[in-house]
Amino acid sequence: xxxxxxxxxxxxxxxxxxxxxxxxxxxxxxxxxxxxxxxxxxxxxxxxxxxxxxxxxxxxxxxxxxxxxxxxxxxxxxxxxxxxxxxxxxxxxxxxxxxxxxxxxxxxxxxxxxxxxxxxxxxxxxxxxxxxxxxxxxxxxxxxxxxxxxxxxxxxxxxxxxxxxxxxxxxxxxxxxxxxxxxxxxxxxxxxxxxxxxxxxxxxxxxxxxxxxxxxxxxxxxxxxxxxxxxxxxxxxxxxxxxxxxxxxxxxxxxxxxxxxxxxxxxxxxxxxxxxxxxxxxxxxxxxxxxxxxxxxxxxxxxxxxxxxxxxxxxxxxxxxxxxxxxxxxxxxxxxxxxxxxxxxxxxxxxxxxxxxxxxxxxxxxxxxxxxxxxxxxxxxxxxxxxxxxxxxxxxxxxxxxxxxxxxxxxxxxxxxxxxxxxxxxxxxxxxxxxxxxxxxxxxxxxxxxxxxxxxxxxxxxxxxxxxxxxxxxxxxxxxxxxxxxxxxxxxxxxxxxxxxxx
Numbered sequence: 303x304x305x306x307x308x309x310x311x312x313x314x315x316x317x318x319x320x321x322x323x324x325x326x327x328x329x330x331x332x333x334x335x336x337x338x339x340x341x342x343x344x345x346x347x348x349x350x351x352x353x354x355x356x357x358x359x360x361x362x363x364x365x366x367x368x369x370x371x372x373x374x375x376x377x378x379x380x381x382x383x384x385x386x387x388x389x390x391x392x393x394x395x396x397x398x399x400x401x402x403x404x405x406x407x408x409x410x411x412x413x414x415x416x417x418x419x420x421x422x423x424x425x426x427x428x429x430x431x432x433x434x435x436x437x438x439x440x441x442x443x444x445x446x447x448x449x450x451x452x453x454x455x456x457x458x459x460x461x462x463x464x465x466x467x468x469x470x471x472x473x474x475x476x477x478x479x480x481x482x483x484x485x486x487x488x489x490x491x492x493x494x495x496x497x498x499x500x501x502x503x504x505x506x507x508x509x510x511x512x513x514x515x516x517x518x519x520x521x522x523x524x525x526x527x528x529x530x531x532x533x534x535x536x537x538x539x540x541x542x543x544x545x546x547x548x549x550x551x552x553x554x555x556x557x558x559x560x561x562x563x564x565x566x567x568x569x570x571x572x573x574x575x576x577x578x579x580x581x582x583x584x585x586x587x588x589x590x591x592x593x594x595x596x597x598x599x600x601x602x603x604x605x606x607x608x609x610x611x612x613x614x615x616x617x618x619x620x621x622x623x624x625x626x627x628x629x630x631x632x633x634x635x636x637x638x639x640x641x642x643x644x645x646x647x648x649x650x651x652x653x654x655x656x657x658x659x660x661x662x663x664x665x666x667x668x669x670x671x672x673x674x675x676x677x678x679x680x681x682x683x684x685x686x687x688x689x690x691x692x693x694x695x696x697x698x699x700x701x702x703x704x705x706x707x708x709x710x711x712x713x714x715x716x717x718x719x720x721x722x723x724x725x726x727x728x729x730x731x732x733x734x735x736x737x738x739x740x741x742x743x744x745x746x747x748x749x750x751x752x753x754x755x756x757x758x759x760x761x762x763x764x765x766x767x768x769x770x771x772x773x774x775x776x777x778x779x780x781x782x783x784x785x786x787x788x789x790x791x792x793x794x795x796x797x798x799x800x801x802x803x804x805x
C-alpha cells in the first residue's frame with residue numbers, strides 16, 4: 303500500500319532529515335547549507351564560523367522542503383493543521399493550540415508555560431492578587447506604577463488588561479484582550495479621573511488573544527496623553543480608571559440606541575425628558591440646561607419659553623436608560639419611572655464623605671476607599687456607636703469641627719459631625735447612602751457625666767440628607783455650653799453617638 307504524503311513527511315521528521323543540525327528547527331528557509339562534519343544548516347545557523355569549512359548549498363533538499371506540507375509543531379496540544387513551508391510559520395504564530403507563557407513574567411518573573419486551557423487556572427491559583435472580579439460590566443482601577451496586568455473576570459467573560467507608561471513617561475498605554483481564542487464581541491470605555499470632578503473618556507474594542515504578548519508601544523494600544531490629563535483632571539501620582547465593558551445586549555443598544563440619540567441634550571449629553579424647550583430655530587435643550595444659557599449652543603438663537611411638544615409626545619413610548627447605566631445599572635423605564643428610580647439607584651455614585659478628599663465611585667468603592675485611606679476616621683461597631691470626649695472651651699468666638707467620624711452601619715455610610723457654634727455644641731448625622739428612606743434611621747446623642755455615668759442628657763433626631771457644613775447648624779442637635787458644663791469633669795465633656803433604626 304502506498305504511503306500518504308503526510309506519513310512520508312512524518313518519517314522524514316522523525317529521522318531529523320528535515321531539521322537543522324544545530325537549532326533542530328525545520329529547514330523552512332533558504333539557503334540550506336550542507337557543511338562538512340556538521341550537516342545541513344538553516345540560514346540562521348550558517349554564519350561566519352563556517353566560512354572556512356567545506357560546504358555547498360543543498361538545492362535538492364531545498365526543493366524537497368518546498369514541496370512538502372508540514373504539521374503544526376503544536377499538534378501534541380491538539381492542533382491538526384498542516385501547511386506548506388511558506389505558510390506554516392504564520393499559522394504557528396497564531397495557532398490556538400500554541401503553548402502560552404504567563405504574561406505576568408514582566409511583572410513577577412513567572413516562568414510558567416502551558417496549554418491555553420490551563421492558562422486561566424494558573425492565573426487564578428498563582429496570581430490571585432492580580433484578579434478583578436466584577437459584575438454589571440463595571441470596575442475601578444487605580445494606576446500609579448510602571449506596568450500592571452490584571453485578569454478581569456465577569457460572569458462568563460474573562461479578559462486580560464495590560465497597562466503601562468510609555469518609555470518617555472508622557473503617555474498611558476493600555477489594551478484589553480479576550481482570553482478565549484475567538485472573535486471579541488464587545489468594546490469598552492474608560493473614564494480617567496484625578497483629584498477633580500472632570501475626567502477624560504476613551505473608547506476602544508476588546509482585542510483578540512494574540513495581542514496579549516505584544517509590545518504596547520508597537521500595537522493598537524489606547525494612548526492617553528498624560529500632560530493633557532494632568533491639566534484636565536488634576537492627577538498627581540495616581541489615576542483612577544473607571545472601566546465599563548459594553549456588550550451588545552445592554553439596554554442602550556441597536557434600535558433603542560439610535561432612537562435615544564434624538565433625545566440627547568446638546569449641552570449636558572443627558573437624555574431630555576419633559577419639559578423639553580427649543581430655540582427659535584427649533585434646536586432642543588433639556589429643562590436643567592436651559593436656565594443656565596441665554597442663547598442656543600447650536601445656532602446662537604435666543605431661547606424663549608417655546609416647548610418642543612412633538613418630541614415630548616414621543617417620550618411616552620420610549621424607555622429611558624438609568625442615568626447611571628455607565629456605572630452598571632441595567633434598568634430602562636418610562637421617563638416618570640426612571641426619574642423616581644434614579645433618586646434611589648444603588649449605582650448612583652458617591653463622593654467620599656470627607657471634605658478634603660475628592661474621590662467618587664460606587665458605594666462599595668467608597669467603603670473600600672474609606673477603610674484603606676481614612677481608617678483613622680472610620681468606625682465599624684457592632685453597636686453602631688462610639689464614645690468620645692472633648693475639652694469644653696469657653697471662648698464665645700470658638701467655631702470649628704472638633705470631631706468627624708464615618709460610621710458604617712445598616713449597609714449605609716453615615717457622616718457624624720461634632721462642632722462648636724458660638725456658645726453651643728452641635729451634633730449631626732448625615733446618611734450618605736441611597737438605600738431606603740431617611741426616616742428609617744435616627745441618631746442619638748447622650749451627654750454623660752463621667753463622675754456619675756447614670757446621669758445622662760439624651761436627645762434623638764432623624765438622620766439628615768447630605769448637606770453643606772454651614773447648613774448643619776439649622777437642623778442638628780444642639781446643647782448650650784451652660785448645660786454641658788454641668789456634665790463636665792475637669793473641663794472634659796463625654797458623649798455617646800449612636801445610629802439606630804427608626805420605628
